[in-house]
Amino acid sequence: MNFGSYPWGLGRGTGVFIKVRAIWAEEGENREWNGMNVLVTGAGGFIARNLIAGLQAYDGIRIFECGRTTGQSLLEEFCREADMVYHLAGSNRPKEITDYELTNVGFTRRLLELLKKHGNSCPVMFSSSIQALLDNPYGRSKKAAEELLLEYAEETGAKVFLYRLPNVFGKWCRPNYNSVIATLCHNTVGGLPTRINDAGHMMQLVYIEDLVRELTGLIGGGDRVSGFYEVPCTYRISLGRIVELVQAFQEGQEAGMMPELSDEFTRKLYDTYLSYMQPSGHMPDGAGIINGERNRA
Template sequence: MKLLVTGASGFVGKNFVVHLSEMPDIEVVTFTRDNHVSELPELVSNVDGIIHLAGINRPQHNDEFIQGNTDLTQALANAVFNVVQSQQRFIPIVYSSSIQAERDNPYGQSKKAAEDILLKLSDTTENPVYIYRLANVFGKWCKPNYNSMVATFCHNIIRDIPIDIHNEGAEVQLVYVDDVVSMMFARLNEVLIALQANEMTPTSGFALAGPVYTKTVGQIAKQLNYFKESRQTLISERVGTGFIRKLYSTYVSYLPIDKFTYTVPKYGDERGVFVEMLKTPDAGQFSYFTAHPGITRGGHYHHTKTEKFLVIKGKACFKFKHMVTGEFYELFTDGETPEIVETVPGWSHDITNVGSDEMVVMLWANEIFDRENPDTFACPVVKPE
C-alpha cells in the first residue's frame, strides 16, 4: 500500500510519517513545502490513498491562507479527479481541517473552502473523502511560540521562561496527536481494504478524531508546573492514563538534552545509603537502599503500611516476628533470584546482608513516608533459641 502524506514536515505530518514507517506493508510518499504543486499529478497517480495535512495557519499575509489551504487542496482534488477518470479507481482522502472552519475568519474561511472542494470532488466522482475538523492538537514535535499554547507552555516552563496567560478561565479544546494519527489512519486503512475487496459503496463526510479534552488555560499551566515541581518533590502526577498521561508525555518531549537527567537526595550512614526515587499521590513510593556485609536494616513493624522488597544485588536474610503470637519466620534470597519479599502488617521484620559484597535492594511502600505519622515502630527481630 502506497500513501501520500501532504504536509509531511509539519507537526502532525512528522508524527504520521513515523507511525507509517513502522508498518512494513506501507510505502510513504511525502509532499512538503520543498515540493511544487506541479508535482501533485504524478505523485497522486501512483498512490492508493492520501493523508492531506498540508496547510497554512500563521502566514505573513492573509492571501497565503488561500494559497496554502484552498488552492493547494484544489490542485490535489484536480489530480485525484484525473486519476479517477483515467484509471477508473478511487484514491480515498482523509483531510485534517480545523474547528476554525466553523468561524468567520480568514483561516477558517480557507479551511471551509478546502472542505467544500473535497466534498465536491466526492459528489462528482464518488471518491471517498473524510474530513476531520480538529481541535487544538498537542503532542511531541509541535513548534513552540507558533500556534500551540501547550507547546509554548511546555517549552517555557521547562526553561524557566515566564508564560503569558491573559485569561486563566478560558476554555480550549485539545486533541492528542497520536489519537489523531490513529483514527485518521484507521479510517483510511478500513476504506482501502474494503475497496480492494469490493465490499463497500464509497462514502464520504465528516469524521471525528478524539477524544477531545476541554480544559482551561489555567488548568493546563497548573498541571505543567506540577510536572516540573515533581523533580523536587519526587511526587509524580497520575501520568498513567487519559489526558494527564498524554500531557505528561508532551511535556517531557520538550526537555532539552541537558535536562534528560536530574539528581535525587541520597542519605548515607555506616550501614549504607538510602535513596527515594519516586512518590505517587495514591500508589506509594519507590526507593532503594544498600547495606554493607553483615549490616541489618529494619527491625520494626507497621499497623497498616506494607512494603515490597526486591534484592537486585547480594544475598539477604529476612526475619519476621508476629507482634502478638511471637511466631518467627526467616527466609533467604539473593540478586540472582527475582523474588519479591512482602512485609505484612503486625509482623516485625528486618533484612540482613549475609553475603560478602554490598547488597542493593529495591523497595516499594504503599504510602509516602509521613514523618508526622510514620506508622513505623521499633521492635528488633530476635531468632528464638
Template sequence: MKILVTGKNGFIAKNVIEFFQKNNKILAISHTDSDEVLEEYCSICDFVFHLSAVQRSTKKSDFVDGNINYTKKLIYYLKKSNNNAPILFSTSTSVDKPSLFSITKLEAEKLLREYANENNVLFYAFKLNHIFGKYGKPNYNNVVSTFCYNIANDKPIYLSDPNNKITITYIDDLIEQFNEIVQIQPRLCNVKYIYCDKQVEISLGQLSNLIKKIKYNNCNKSNILEYNMMITYQYFKNHCEENIK
C-alpha cells in the same frame, strides 16, 4: 499501501508519517516541492492524507495559494491520473470563527467534497480540536506545546484568562482514529465531519498547573491525561527550540 501525505513538515503530518511508515510506503510532500513530484505521487498513491495548510500569514495570497490553489492542484493531478484514492482531510474547529484561514480552508473543503461526490471518492473530513503531543510547534499556534516548552525552559507563559477552556486530544489517540479509517475505509453516509473520539476539556489555568506539577515530578502516571501530558512535556524538555521548528 502507498500513502500520500501533504504538509510533511507539520505537527500532525510528522506523527502520521512516523506511524504509517512502519508498514506502508510514504509519499511525503510539502508545498515547496515541485508540481512534478506532486503529479507523480498522485498517480501512484492508494490513500491521501491532505494535511497541508497555511494557518498564519500577513499576506492574503499565502492563504489562497496554500489552502485553495494547492488543493486544486492535488485534485487536478488525482483526476489526471484517474486515481480515486480515498482522501482524509484535516480541518479545524477554528474555521467556525471568521478569518482568512477559515475562508480559504472552507473553500478547500468545498472543492474536495465536490471532487469526491463527482468521482465516487471516499472522503473523510476530520474537524480537529486542540491536538497535543510530540512535534508540536511552541510559541506559534499550539497552546500545549507552548506551555510545555516554556515551562520546561523557565520561560514565561501568558494567560489571558486562566478560566478560558480548551478541548484537547492526544496525538496518539488521533492517529489511532486515522489508522481505523485507513484500514477499514468505511463509507460514511450523512456524516459531514469526524471528530476526535477522546477529548478532554481543561481550562488554561488547569493546564498550566498540570504542566508545572509534571515539571516537579508530582503527576499521577495512572491518570491517562497526566501521563500523556508528561510524555509531551518530556519531549519539549529534551528538544531545543531549533530542533522543533
C-alpha cells in the same frame, strides 16, 4: 510508571518500505498493507510527522512525503501512484492574509486536479479545523477547501474524510507558534516565563497519538462513506488547569518526585511535557522525503 510512550527512533520519515512489526498496534492487531502507497501533504508539519512515524510502524507501506519544496513533477507522480492521501498541508499563521486562500484552497484544488488528471479515485483525508464554522479568513479558507473536497467526492466517487480538528497537542509540536501547550511545555522546561491572559478559557483538545490512531484506521476506507468525522477521544479543560499541571510536573522533576497521574488527560499531558526534555521535543520542518532521498525539485 510510564515516562513517555513514544518510539523516539521513529522521528523522521524515510519514505522507504518499512519491514518492522507495528509497535503502535493495540490488542494484537496485525495489519498487512504491503505495496500500498500513502501520500502525506504538509509532511514537515506537526501532525504529519507523527502520522508518518505511525505509518512507518506497519508493514509494507511506501510513504510519499509532500513538503514545501516538492516540485510539480514529483507531486504528479505521487498523485498518480497514491492509494491513500492524507491532506495535512495548510496555513494558519501566514504573513499575508491572501496566503490562506493560496495554500488552504489553492493547493487543495491543485491536489484534486492532479488526482483527477490521473484517474485516481483513492480515498482522501483532509485536516480541516473547528474554525471552519467561524467567519474569519482562516475559517473561511478551510470551509472552502471542505467544499472542494465534497464536490470532488460527488464528481469522482472517491471517498473523502473530513476532520474539523480542535487544538492538537503532543510531541514535536512547534512552540511559540500556534499551540499554547507546546509553548507552555517548552518554556517551562527551559525556565522561561509564559504569560496567560485568560486562565478560565476552556480549550477543546485532542492528543496526537489518539489522532494518529484514528487516521491510520482510515487506510483502505473500509465501510466509511464520505463526510465529516471526529476523533473519538477529546478533552475540554481550562487553560489555567493546564498551566497548573505543567507547573506541577516541573516542580516534581526538580524535587525528584513523580507527579500524580490519576487521569488519562494528565498522563498524556505529562508525556507531552517529557517530550520537550528530549532533543527531538520539537521536530523542525523537513523538505519531504521519498525512498530516502530529499526532494530537490
